[in-house]
Amino acid sequence: MILLKLSIAVLIACVGAGTSLSELNRVWFRPALLLRSLAAMYVLVPLVAFGLVLVMPIERGVKAALLTLAVSAGAPLLPKRLKRLHSRDYVFGLLILSSLVAIVAVPVWTALLSAYFDVELKLRIGTVVSDIGKTILLPVMLGMGLRFAFPAASERLSGRIMTIAWLVLAVCGLALLIVHRQHLAGLTWQGVLSLIALMVIALFIGQWLGGPDPDDRTALAIACAMRHVGVALVVAAEFVGQRTLVLVVAYFLTAFLVSSVYLSWRRRSAAIAPAA
Template identity: 80%
Template structure:
């Protein structure tokens, strides 16, 4: 968990080092896009997860993972991945906005959905605020501060550091899955289908609500499917044992691969 969170924080700091202050309010100046983006990430995708849990005969551990994914809206790892779309302003502004909205939305959704997901989890606002501040907002400010003081060298160095952070994140996630592979082997086909369905429908929702710009549709689709890895890990650790955490990490690994394929197909 320490390595996972540390690598995420470093990645976000690198994003900040490559971003200007003027990009912060981009999506705020486009209220239509802002409303559609937040509705897709914070309303429709959680409702899809809620529907899947009600319809699919899945075990309690999978329901816990679905809850963690449902309430964890956000896009902390997207900016550099989607740089080829040349819409950095929208992606970065969406990152900041979604992280701020999560402070209120995540505890509310957790309270509303936990009873229906047949799991019990208490996620105080203070916990969410602390996690977002440590893993998202503080690294962003550090990165942007470095860019302000060292405008040329900070961006060049951030690209190298980001590669190392991605390697640490990937290796840590894979090790976690290998060590606790019994939790993956015990998955039923209904559980696998639920995760896949959530991922695909989330992509579809973002694609529909992204608006007329094809690049913004692609970015929102991937944001909806990837979810907020930092918040999801916090919610997952609230459950006893590591099963929920392992399933959440497995979802992110799969979503990363699927979204990469989706991104390549959209760029053609």
């Protein structure tokens, strides 16, 4: 958990170090897109998870993972690839805004949905504020401070450090799944289908509400499907035992692969469209 959270903090600091303040400001002048983004991430995707729990006969461990993913809205940690979509300011603005909204939205959604998900979780606002501050907001501020003080070096080094942090995150996630593989072996097909359905439907929601710009639609689709890994680790850590954390990490590793394939497909489609 320490290495997972540390690698996420380093990744977010690198995002801050690679983004200027002017890029962050531009996103606030697009209120319609921001409202649609918040509705997609904080309302529609949680409602999809709620519907899956009502419809599918799934075990409590999967319900706990779905609750964690439902309330963990936020921007994805795919900034290097999303740069090519020319939606850098939008993604970074979502990262900051969703982290701030999570301070209130995560405890509220958790309190409303936990009874229906048949899991008990009392998440204190103080815990959410502290963990989001340490894992997300403080690293962003540190990265932007380094960008302001050393713009050339920050831009040059952030990509390299980000690659190392991603490697550490992937290794830690895989190690966690291997050590606790018994939690994956006991999954029913309904549980697996529910997690995959949440991912796929979330992609469609983001694609639908992303607006007329194809790059914005792609970015929001990935944000909806990936969820906020930092917030998810905060929530998953509150459950007793390892199963919720293992399922959440398995979801993120799968969502990363699916989102990468989706992003490549969207880029190829965008390249073919003008030629056609």
